Structures are given as C-alpha cells and as structure tokens.
Amino acid sequence: MVKPPPFRRVLIANRGEIAVRICRGLRELGIESIAVHSEVDRKCAHVMAADHAFPLGGNSAAESYLDVGKILSAAKAMDAQAIHPGYGFLSENANFARAVREAGLVFLGPNPEAMERLGGKSAAREEAMKAGVPVIPGTETDDGDASLIAAAKRIGLPVMVKASAGGGGRGMRLVYEEKDLAEAIAAGRREAKASFGDDRMIVEKAVFPARHIEIQMIGDKYGDVVSLHERECSVQRRHQKVLEEAPSPVVGDSLRQRMGDAAVKLAKAVGYDNAGTAEFLVDDQGNFYFLEVNARLQVEHPVTELVTGVDLVHLQVRVAAGERLADLLKDRDLRPRGHAMEVRVCAENPEGGFLPAAGLLRLVREPEGPGIRVDSGVYSGWDVPVFYDSLLAKVIVYAPDRATACTRLSQALRDAAYLGIPTNVDFLRRLVDDPDFRRGDIRTDFLNRKPGIAKPTEIPPDDFVLAAAVLTQALLPHAGNAAPSNTGDAIPAARTSASVWRELSGLRLLGGQQ
Amino acid sequence: MSLRKTYLRDGEPVTVVAERVGGDHWRVRVGDAVHEFRAGALGNGGVRIVPVGERAEPACTAFGAQSGKDYMIRVGGRTFTLQEPQTVRARGGAxxxxxxxxxxxxxxxxxxxxxxxxxxxxxxxxxxxxxxxxxxxxxxxxxxxxxxxxxxxxxxxxxxxxxxxxxxxxxxxx
CATH class of the missing domain: 2.40.50.100 (RNA polymerase II/Efflux pump adaptor protein, barrel-sandwich hybrid domain)
Structure with a gap:
C-alpha cells in the first residue's frame, strides 16, 4: 500500500549539501520542496535541487538563514505546511521551533520544550544527571566570566570551554593554563554569538584523549524512542569532526546496548519526539560520559542510514506528521550491518594551516561506483561563498567490513576532483591510508599525534605530472575554466525544453520577485 | 599544435613543451627529457594520457584547472598546484x-x-x-x-x- 504524502510542500531552512539531501528525501515521499537562499546562493546546488525557490536577501547568515521573520514569511508566501531546519543555522533554536508551530506549521524536528530541556549543553547535563546518565564534572550554568574561571580552577585544568548552545566545535577550546581562560571564554563567546546568536559558555573537565562516540536516536509523538546505534567520530580537528564511521571499531554488543539505553532513557525523560544524537566521550576502559544532545539531523547521519537501512529524513517527516515508530519500523532488523565511513570535503588548505579557502570551484568531479554515496552541495563553476561554513560535500562509502570500507574510501577519494581552490581531499586520503587509522587506533587527539597527515613531506611534481599539466591545457583550453555561475544574471537562454524550463522555474520566480 | 609552459619544481623553473606529432600522439619535452604520450580529451573535463614506449607506467586520467594564477593538476589521486616563476616574483614574496x-x-x-x-x-x-x-x-x-x-x-x-x-x-x- 502506498501511503499518501504527509505534506504537500515543505520549506528547507538551510543551504548546501544538507538542503540538497533533504530535497531528495522529500521528493521520494512525493512532497514538493521549497529552497530559500541568500543573494550569493541564488544558484547554489540546493536551489537547483528544489521544486521552488524563495530569495531571503542579504548574504551573512544573520540576514538570511538565521532570520526567523524572513523564513516564516517565505513559508507563508510559498504555502508550505512544514519546515525542515537541516543542521546548524536555526535547527536547534527552540524559539524558532515555537514560532514555526505558532505560525500553524509543522517543525520537522523535536518539540521546542524537549529542545529547551536538551538543546543547551548545560540544560542537557542536568537532565542527564536526573536520568542517571554519567556526565563529565563541570558547570551547569554561565554566571559570568569570573564564575567560569573560578569553576575551571575548582575542577582542575585542563578544561574544555564550550558554547552552551554549541555544536560543531564552534566556540570550543581546550585550555591548559589559567592565564588563557579569559581569552578562551571571550573568543568562545564571540564565535558562539556569531554561530548561534547565544553567547553563553560552560566549563568542563577535559576527558582527553578519549573516543567521541555518539548514539543516533529517533522518537515519535507517542513517547517511543529507538536507538539507531553508535557512530564513531573520534577523528577531529579543533573539535570539528573530520571522518565518521559506523559501527565503532571498539563498541561491542554490550557497550552498544548500554549507551543506547542511556540515550533513549534521557530522550524519553524529556519527551523527545524526532531525530537527535546523544554524544559521549568513551575512555579506554569503556566508561562513557554524556556530552550533549544534538537536537537535529547530524552532518554524519548517512553512515547510520547505510548500516541500519533507515532513511532518517523520511522518518523525521513521518514522525512529525504523527506516524508511529512502531508502524514505521515494524519488522525491521535495525542491527548494524556492514561498515560505513564518511569524510567531509571542505574548502580549506590543510597544507597551509587549514585556512578556509572560498572561491571559484572550476572543476568538480565526484566519485561514483558500488558502495559510494556522495552528498554534495557544489558543482563545476560554483563560487564558494565566504559567508558560510567550508563543507562542500560528503563522500560516504559502505562495505561489508571496515578494512574494505577503508580501501573503498581511499579509492573514492583518488577519483574525486575539486579543483580551483584548495580542498582537504588529499589530506583525507592520507588519513584513510594511515596504518594506525586502518587499525582503528583513533582518539580525539589522533590528528595532533600525526602531523604528517596534515603536512606531508613535499613531493615535487615528476615529469609525468608536468606533462599532464601542459597536455590538459593543450587539449582542453577551456575545461576547468568554467565562469562563476553565481555572479552575473545570465541564465542559459537557449535551453527551452519543457522539462528544463520546469527545473528552472524556481529561478524565474526568484527573478520576478527581486 | 604545441603549447609551452614554465613551472617551478623544487624552486627551479622547468620548461615544458607539448607538441602534437600527429593524431593523438604527443611529444612532451620536460626540461631536457623527452616523453611520448597518446592523449585525448574526455567529455567529463578530463584528459586521458597513455605513456608510449618501453615505459611501464600506467595510463591515467588527468584533471586540470586554473586556481588564481596557479594551475592545479590532479593526476594519480594527488593534486599539484603548479606555479609559474613570474607570478611568484610578482607576488613580492614578502x-x-x-x-x-x-x-x-x-x-x-x-x-x-x-x-x-x-x-x-x-x-x-x-x-x-x-x-x-x-x-x-x-x-x-x-x-x-x-x-x-x-x-x-x-x-x-x-x-x-x-x-x-x-x-x-x-x-x-x-
């Protein structure tokens, strides 16, 4: 029996690869998608992927994807019945979730009350302690710089200074010495304010080095919450995840069960009713400490989808529409099968201190083949803007076992080309090829201990490389020189077939409204 | 047709001249060395390069693109950013x-x-x-x-x- 689509139209309050991925999920459910976009994002991949597009104006996140008023107006103007927030931006903003509900729309995420109880790091700690889930010693509230510094001294250094509203490593710093606390807190507040519009900070004892392992869960409106097991995200750089995999090389059935139970207990205690992730640090003895809940879809959700066979975007939409998990997951074996691994392809220069590298991507060729999934937000000719984060695409592989997943990912990265600006593709390949990584010997300090992955011994180009450079230019003088597609107004005019015109309708609408 | 470029290798300028001998057959002079290839453009923005002669080097598909004043070439799963000597001088190199x-x-x-x-x-x-x-x-x-x-x-x-x-x-x- 084919179920009718739960909504007719859904607005995606996000951009780039995640908005593209959500468009795909919506289309599979028979739902029309509405993209919103800033000025520089007029021709971003997510606008091309959607059925409709609405311009928010402005370029900074604050005047576009973080502007609640503009997004609600867009939803109203485009007759959306629901809003998917993606990750980042407004995804974990309870006020936004509430405003969506008050506007008579469905928020495709957890209810704002559960989000408030779990969304902030400090609130989540309190709830975890109440639910009997182990936590790291630290502060529960932000009573100003002086009290945070006093708390850090009381706990004992090193400590982790974190944004209360945080995620993705923004505003987070590991501090070893008392004299560095004030500046770490100040810088953290600035980053947190810019990223989340909330500058509250907390301080925690640094459990370091450890493994970062998280539990994906999904809840429904009837109090049911299911664990979709762990993702190992220990390979990080400055608290930003670089590579994620499932299952974890060190989590056995017993630890998986205990961590899953803890996450589900916490989620049930606060009435959690959509997709979310409980993050934990796991030490070498197998003790786990609750860190925070990410009350949204995660960047790394595809690895869970590949090993459990569920589609998290479909589930998010269906539970938000009032369907029961018991029906949606009936007769499904959710135990992890095989091994999935994801890397984040970013516009940054690992060989040059990881500086972000906005600019024109002249040539994009994404890998393909058995067991390879690419969630991308770019294409040849896309001018990567400076205003948003540096994630271009995610290369995800699935294989029967971890060793095969590693070789498959290495080959996928070999075939990937993102040229015109520096990217971390070669860095990611060195990471995947590292013998200790292959053994699964990873902690959150892995990349610090392996400086050669970021800065390898320089290999000068051999004759073959130099010959290839001249041959490519001789044979394809215009290839790899695509003009930027997101500057100027021209939309290819010669393409007039009905299907193409239909796909460009969002752009025409946009042109008409500006 | 032929194309001539000079790039820095290990800080030293190396002149590379690619010359079409006939059909898809190219002779490429890299400094003093001469190499022969069969090469053809693909529809996906890449160029297929097959070494000719006794050498056992495998064929490969190369992708290239301008990056500012530099040229990025991706071959064999590695990206090289090649600089021309004059652009390095022009940058001042402070x-x-x-x-x-x-x-x-x-x-x-x-x-x-x-x-x-x-x-x-x-x-x-x-x-x-x-x-x-x-x-x-x-x-x-x-x-x-x-x-x-x-x-x-x-x-x-x-x-x-x-x-x-x-x-x-x-x-x-x-």
Whole structure:
C-alpha cells in the first residue's frame, strides 16, 4: 500500500549539501520542496535541487538563514505546511521551533520544550544527571566570566570551554593554563554569538584523549524512542569532526546496548519526539560520559542510514506528521550491518594551516561506483561563498567490513576532483591510508599525534605530472575554466525544453520577485 | 599544435613543451627529457594520457584547472598546484615578520585592536579576521610601532591584502 504524502510542500531552512539531501528525501515521499537562499546562493546546488525557490536577501547568515521573520514569511508566501531546519543555522533554536508551530506549521524536528530541556549543553547535563546518565564534572550554568574561571580552577585544568548552545566545535577550546581562560571564554563567546546568536559558555573537565562516540536516536509523538546505534567520530580537528564511521571499531554488543539505553532513557525523560544524537566521550576502559544532545539531523547521519537501512529524513517527516515508530519500523532488523565511513570535503588548505579557502570551484568531479554515496552541495563553476561554513560535500562509502570500507574510501577519494581552490581531499586520503587509522587506533587527539597527515613531506611534481599539466591545457583550453555561475544574471537562454524550463522555474520566480 | 609552459619544481623553473606529432600522439619535452604520450580529451573535463614506449607506467586520467594564477593538476589521486616563476616574483614574496600584517584568506574583519602610533610586541594580536565561520588572529610578527591601519571592522578583505603595517623597533642603546 502506498501511503499518501504527509505534506504537500515543505520549506528547507538551510543551504548546501544538507538542503540538497533533504530535497531528495522529500521528493521520494512525493512532497514538493521549497529552497530559500541568500543573494550569493541564488544558484547554489540546493536551489537547483528544489521544486521552488524563495530569495531571503542579504548574504551573512544573520540576514538570511538565521532570520526567523524572513523564513516564516517565505513559508507563508510559498504555502508550505512544514519546515525542515537541516543542521546548524536555526535547527536547534527552540524559539524558532515555537514560532514555526505558532505560525500553524509543522517543525520537522523535536518539540521546542524537549529542545529547551536538551538543546543547551548545560540544560542537557542536568537532565542527564536526573536520568542517571554519567556526565563529565563541570558547570551547569554561565554566571559570568569570573564564575567560569573560578569553576575551571575548582575542577582542575585542563578544561574544555564550550558554547552552551554549541555544536560543531564552534566556540570550543581546550585550555591548559589559567592565564588563557579569559581569552578562551571571550573568543568562545564571540564565535558562539556569531554561530548561534547565544553567547553563553560552560566549563568542563577535559576527558582527553578519549573516543567521541555518539548514539543516533529517533522518537515519535507517542513517547517511543529507538536507538539507531553508535557512530564513531573520534577523528577531529579543533573539535570539528573530520571522518565518521559506523559501527565503532571498539563498541561491542554490550557497550552498544548500554549507551543506547542511556540515550533513549534521557530522550524519553524529556519527551523527545524526532531525530537527535546523544554524544559521549568513551575512555579506554569503556566508561562513557554524556556530552550533549544534538537536537537535529547530524552532518554524519548517512553512515547510520547505510548500516541500519533507515532513511532518517523520511522518518523525521513521518514522525512529525504523527506516524508511529512502531508502524514505521515494524519488522525491521535495525542491527548494524556492514561498515560505513564518511569524510567531509571542505574548502580549506590543510597544507597551509587549514585556512578556509572560498572561491571559484572550476572543476568538480565526484566519485561514483558500488558502495559510494556522495552528498554534495557544489558543482563545476560554483563560487564558494565566504559567508558560510567550508563543507562542500560528503563522500560516504559502505562495505561489508571496515578494512574494505577503508580501501573503498581511499579509492573514492583518488577519483574525486575539486579543483580551483584548495580542498582537504588529499589530506583525507592520507588519513584513510594511515596504518594506525586502518587499525582503528583513533582518539580525539589522533590528528595532533600525526602531523604528517596534515603536512606531508613535499613531493615535487615528476615529469609525468608536468606533462599532464601542459597536455590538459593543450587539449582542453577551456575545461576547468568554467565562469562563476553565481555572479552575473545570465541564465542559459537557449535551453527551452519543457522539462528544463520546469527545473528552472524556481529561478524565474526568484527573478520576478527581486 | 604545441603549447609551452614554465613551472617551478623544487624552486627551479622547468620548461615544458607539448607538441602534437600527429593524431593523438604527443611529444612532451620536460626540461631536457623527452616523453611520448597518446592523449585525448574526455567529455567529463578530463584528459586521458597513455605513456608510449618501453615505459611501464600506467595510463591515467588527468584533471586540470586554473586556481588564481596557479594551475592545479590532479593526476594519480594527488593534486599539484603548479606555479609559474613570474607570478611568484610578482607576488613580492614578502618574508614573514617584515612588518606587514596580511589577510591570510579572503574574509571579514571582526576586530582591530591597534591604532597608528601603538607600540606592539611580535606576538600581539592586531586584527581578527573571520571567514567561513572561523576566526583567525593576526599577530604583529615583529615588535615595533604601528605605522598604518587599513582594516576596518566589518570590512571585507582579499587574501594577501596588507591590513596593518608595523615599523620595526629602532635599536636602542640606553
């Protein structure tokens, strides 16, 4: 029996690869998608992927994807019945979730009350302690710089200074010495304010080095919450995840069960009713400490989808529409099968201190083949803007076992080309090829201990490389020189077939409204 | 047809001349060495290159694109960013610690914590630049006195732009 689509139209309050991925999920459910976009994002991949597009104006996140008023107006103007927030931006903003509900729309995420109880790091700690889930010693509230510094001294250094509203490593710093606390807190507040519009900070004892392992869960409106097991995200750089995999090389059935139970207990205690992730640090003895809940879809959700066979975007939409998990997951074996691994392809220069590298991507060729999934937000000719984060695409592989997943990912990265600006593709390949990584010997300090992955011994180009450079230019003088597609107004005019015109309708609408 | 380029290898200029001998057959001179290839453009933006002769090197597909003034070539799963000697000269190649505080990447100025006439230390943060949601602190690099400040809070800066100029501290014998 084919179920009718739960909504007719859904607005995606996000951009780039995640908005593209959500468009795909919506289309599979028979739902029309509405993209919103800033000025520089007029021709971003997510606008091309959607059925409709609405311009928010402005370029900074604050005047576009973080502007609640503009997004609600867009939803109203485009007759959306629901809003998917993606990750980042407004995804974990309870006020936004509430405003969506008050506007008579469905928020495709957890209810704002559960989000408030779990969304902030400090609130989540309190709830975890109440639910009997182990936590790291630290502060529960932000009573100003002086009290945070006093708390850090009381706990004992090193400590982790974190944004209360945080995620993705923004505003987070590991501090070893008392004299560095004030500046770490100040810088953290600035980053947190810019990223989340909330500058509250907390301080925690640094459990370091450890493994970062998280539990994906999904809840429904009837109090049911299911664990979709762990993702190992220990390979990080400055608290930003670089590579994620499932299952974890060190989590056995017993630890998986205990961590899953803890996450589900916490989620049930606060009435959690959509997709979310409980993050934990796991030490070498197998003790786990609750860190925070990410009350949204995660960047790394595809690895869970590949090993459990569920589609998290479909589930998010269906539970938000009032369907029961018991029906949606009936007769499904959710135990992890095989091994999935994801890397984040970013516009940054690992060989040059990881500086972000906005600019024109002249040539994009994404890998393909058995067991390879690419969630991308770019294409040849896309001018990567400076205003948003540096994630271009995610290369995800699935294989029967971890060793095969590693070789498959290495080959996928070999075939990937993102040229015109520096990217971390070669860095990611060195990471995947590292013998200790292959053994699964990873902690959150892995990349610090392996400086050669970021800065390898320089290999000068051999004759073959130099010959290839001249041959490519001789044979394809215009290839790899695509003009930027997101500057100027021209939309290819010669393409007039009905299907193409239909796909460009969002752009025409946009042109008409500006 | 033929195409001639000069790139830096290990800091030394190497001239590369590719010459079509006939059909898809190319002779490429790299410095003093001569190599022969069969090469053809593919529809996906790549060029298939097959070494000719006794060499056992495998064939490969190369992808290339301009990156600013440099040329990025991806071959065998590695990316090389090739520089031409004249563009390296044109950049001035200012040494670190010459007193010019440059934007390391294109971005927005978040904070300027110095003004003309300030005495600064080498490790003092003078400007904070943000791009793609990350903050970068720019230090003076040398001890001295601020001579010029061309960064303004909220302003956009291009990679390589000089934001602050610091005049080196005069030797004092007192």
């Amino acid at each position: 040494a670190v610690g010459d007193g010019a505080v440059r934007a390391p990447m294109t971005g927005t100025v978040l904070a300027v914590s110095c003004k003309v006439g300030d005495a600064v230390t080498a490790d003092q943060t003078l400007v904070v630049v943000t791009a793609m949601k990350m903050e970068h602190k720019l230090m003076a690099g040398i001890a001295g006195v601020v001579k010029r400040v061309s960064a303004t809070v909220g302003g956009t800066v291009e990679q390589g732009a000089v934001l602050v100029e610091v005049e080196p501290q005069k030797e004092t014998h007192s």
